[in-house]
Amino acid sequence: MDDTHIRLAHGNGGSYMRELIETVFARHLANPLLNVQADAVALPAMEGGGVVMVTTDGFTVQPLEFPGGTIGSLAVHGTVNDLAVSGATPYYLTLNAFIEEGFDIARLERIIASLAEAAREARVVIVAGDTKVLPHGEVGGLYLATTGVGVRAQHLQLGLDRVQPGDAVLVSGPVGDHGIAVLLAREEFGLRGELLSDAASVFPLTQALASLNGLRFMRDPTRGGLATVLHEICRATGLEVRLNQTAIPVREQVAAVCEMLGYDPLFLACEGRVVAVVEASQAPEALTRLQALPQGREAAIIGSVNAGRAHVVLQTELGGERILEELEDDPLPRIC
Amino acid sequence: MDDTHIRLAHGNGGSYMRELIETVFARHLANPLLNVQADAVALPAMEGGGVVMVTTDGFTVQPLEFPGGTIGSLAVHGTVNDLAVSGATPYYLTLNAFIEEGFDIARLERIIASLAEAAREARVVIVAGDTKVLPHGEVGGLYLATTGVGVRAQHLQLGLDRVQPGDAVLVSGPVGDHGIAVLLAREEFGLRGELLSDAASVFPLTQALASLNGLRFMRDPTRGGLATVLHEICRATGLEVRLNQTAIPVREQVAAVCEMLGYDPLFLACEGRVVAVVEASQAPEALTRLQALPQGREAAIIGSVNAGRAHVVLQTELGGERILEELEDDPLPRIC
Structure with a gap:
């Protein structure tokens, strides 16, 4: 397989994976908190001293790119919105990617760029991530999951x-x-x-x-x-x-x-x-x-x-x- | 398809999905924080007033059950361990499941029970989750992703x-x-x-x-x-x-x-x-x-x-x- 498509070795923790993470994920998602070498990331204190809220969502939309968005921007909006409707201000996201062997790296990059753009617009930062590569024939190309952390004002009671x-x-x-x-x-x-x-x-x-x-x-x-x-x-x-x-x-x-x-x-x-x-x-x-x-x-x-x-x-x-x-x-x- | 296997309708947001979440996930993972009806969950303040740490990991192990664990217990240990090695005390996990249509529900339940057992042993609680069902032929049965939240003592500097x-x-x-x-x-x-x-x-x-x-x-x-x-x-x-x-x-x-x-x-x-x-x-x-x-x-x-x-x-x-x-x-x- 050539260099333009995802290989199983992109998921094995070694040099291919490091390169993929650095050139595709870290490049687009760069922010002062994201540290691709750390096991866990320290979150700066969030404004307002309210209640910390958390939510998670998986994304499997087909097709991966559609008029008005991609699976990447959707993975931001879906989780940001679950925080927002609970009355919270969204601050941080984590990102999981399950990628199929043979996936076009240029397409992956478009999707991650659209995810990054949606995150910038929604004023959230991606603070941690993980990538798994699955054999050809599984995964339908790409699944994403995002988990969001935000803060809700102490007094706000919704439900x-x-x-x-x-x-x-x-x-x-x-x-x-x-x-x-x-x-x-x-x-x-x-x-x-x-x-x-x-x-x-x-x-x-x-x-x-x-x-x-x-x-x-x-x-x-x-x-x-x-x-x-x-x-x-x-x-x-x-x-x-x-x-x-x-x-x-x-x-x-x-x-x-x-x-x-x-x-x-x-x-x-x-x-x-x-x-x-x-x-x-x-x-x-x-x-x-x-x-x-x-x-x-x-x-x-x-x-x-x-x-x-x-x-x-x-x-x-x-x-x-x-x-x-x-x-x-x-x-x-x-x-x- | 019979009632003992996962159907696409288990992922559509309607009554099948509610039943699956209540009978399999919520039953085993029950804790005072987990609210399967909420968009986001409020985390009680964590002890010690340290730094909030977050990490995420995806799990695609094959086979799904192996001597000494399952993909469920692994999804707890993997994320708990990323928090632990960063010097944090693990408190909360979120869980994403990507399930293949046709998956045996009894097997899913075994895996979620083993996840719940691992969480109890590690003293973490699952506070939020999401389930997606994918067509037969995708997913290799089951993928999981977990995101962990913990607290690291303010003074502890590792890296x-x-x-x-x-x-x-x-x-x-x-x-x-x-x-x-x-x-x-x-x-x-x-x-x-x-x-x-x-x-x-x-x-x-x-x-x-x-x-x-x-x-x-x-x-x-x-x-x-x-x-x-x-x-x-x-x-x-x-x-x-x-x-x-x-x-x-x-x-x-x-x-x-x-x-x-x-x-x-x-x-x-x-x-x-x-x-x-x-x-x-x-x-x-x-x-x-x-x-x-x-x-x-x-x-x-x-x-x-x-x-x-x-x-x-x-x-x-x-x-x-x-x-x-x-x-x-x-x-x-x-x-x-």
């Missing part, structure tokens, strides 16, 4: 246990863009479109909401989409979530592809949206704050939490009602 | 930059056990043996050394083995490492298999050993402390760091000298 009957449900922008953008990038469907994934850090949005009195709970609707977040609310609280279908922002192109292929956009992954539950009287203020940000311009109040049976009810355009069932079969695998 | 000419090099026990135990567990070799992997937490060993004046540097010799750690010392310091071959502990069975198959035990992975560099006058005390622990009974002073060319020299049994070259091709892939 499913704080959701009350009467609360309003908001979403920060159109749903399903990421799912459909990735789907269109798969050649198997023979479709093309202009649609970009919504993948981005939601920290500006969550930060805008965090100081709002009456903020109960935030979550980013990834795998399983908006509907799955709402089911989690029902299951945890025993309350009903009632949605106003006409209020839910869905891009025309997303709706069109969904209709063509039989998908429901409410079950498709977003990677740059926030679902927020707020005390009803604070909903207009929450909406104003979201809409004031470029990413939140299309935010909407989409429903409410109510006493009643623990299910998700969709009030349709024509005045009917439909129960949204919990997801069983995977409508669109390998989306994140 | 390759502290290594000085004249320092002594110690190893805490026989080298190559893990590599050979995994190799023997691979049916392809048609060999059988009683040998167990040395995989274990090295924290008791590193804790015993941490209070020693004159401790310069510790590392666990995993991929690439003892020799690769010594090459890292040479490269970072520009100094020579001189080894006394007869002093290096190698089990008879490891030596025999190595001779038969043409491996060098100095390049084989350990998963429960520590290499320590200490100021020469402190070496006897370091040895005493290691040998006082069950895991360190066969510890030895194996060489020294010297001014001279930056290479690893092995003084052989017969009085000759041999330069240990840096590892290029992988002698034994998928060892961790």
Whole structure:
């Protein structure tokens, strides 16, 4: 095998691996904390003296590069967003890469460069990493995992246990863009479109909401989409979530592809949206704050939490009602 | 597919995934911090007010179960050990699983139970996790990644930059056990043996050394083995490492298999050993402390760091000298 593709020896702890780490990973991810020779890295004290928060996520999206992102930028956004919706400011990430033997090194470098760019934009640094190389035929090219560390203000209490009957449900922008953008990038469907994934850090949005009195709970609707977040609310609280279908922002192109292929956009992954539950009287203020940000311009109040049976009810355009069932079969695998 | 094997739907964010996480992961890993419904988890303040340390590692060992461990226990020991050799007390782990469609759920449960057992022994808790399911034919069954968080005493300064000419090099026990135990567990070799992997937490060993004046540097010799750690010392310091071959502990069975198959035990992975560099006058005390622990009974002073060319020299049994070259091709892939 030539020098332009990954070999098993790139994973063995010896000279090839050192070269790969230095020329691809360390070069793009360079920061004062990253020390590719250390077993563990010391984290400087994080501002504010709040609560240290941690989260982790794996990434197996196919294709690895898609309109609006790559598996690399997604691995930053996914983990940054899990910290952000928990009310934390993201600071540090660690990175695991599982790479298939024969992988094009130039492509790996593009992906790591896009990861580095996303990290810079989200103001997080990669402080530690690990690389494994697997034999040809395993891994589907590349999997990544990231673990994030952040800090949440001591007083901020958010959670499913704080959701009350009467609360309003908001979403920060159109749903399903990421799912459909990735789907269109798969050649198997023979479709093309202009649609970009919504993948981005939601920290500006969550930060805008965090100081709002009456903020109960935030979550980013990834795998399983908006509907799955709402089911989690029902299951945890025993309350009903009632949605106003006409209020839910869905891009025309997303709706069109969904209709063509039989998908429901409410079950498709977003990677740059926030679902927020707020005390009803604070909903207009929450909406104003979201809409004031470029990413939140299309935010909407989409429903409410109510006493009643623990299910998700969709009030349709024509005045009917439909129960949204919990997801069983995977409508669109390998989306994140 | 029946209910006893992993389906793609176990990874889609819906009801199958929730059930898998509750019945397999959460049941075995249960602890007050783990909240499978949260996006991120708040870490209680860690004792001692020291420096927060973080590290991450991926695991792809084949076979997934081997004498002395599983990929699950290894995923605990590997990351705990990276914290330990950096001088930290390990507290928290996060866990990523990449599981192949069709994987036997009973086997997954055995592996997660062994992971949970290793975590209890090492006194760390799993605080967050993520699971991805990949199509049949990818992943080689199961990959894991763990990220560890610990605390290092404020005053403790360890690192390759502290290594000085004249320092002594110690190893805490026989080298190559893990590599050979995994190799023997691979049916392809048609060999059988009683040998167990040395995989274990090295924290008791590193804790015993941490209070020693004159401790310069510790590392666990995993991929690439003892020799690769010594090459890292040479490269970072520009100094020579001189080894006394007869002093290096190698089990008879490891030596025999190595001779038969043409491996060098100095390049084989350990998963429960520590290499320590200490100021020469402190070496006897370091040895005493290691040998006082069950895991360190066969510890030895194996060489020294010297001014001279930056290479690893092995003084052989017969009085000759041999330069240990840096590892290029992988002698034994998928060892961790």
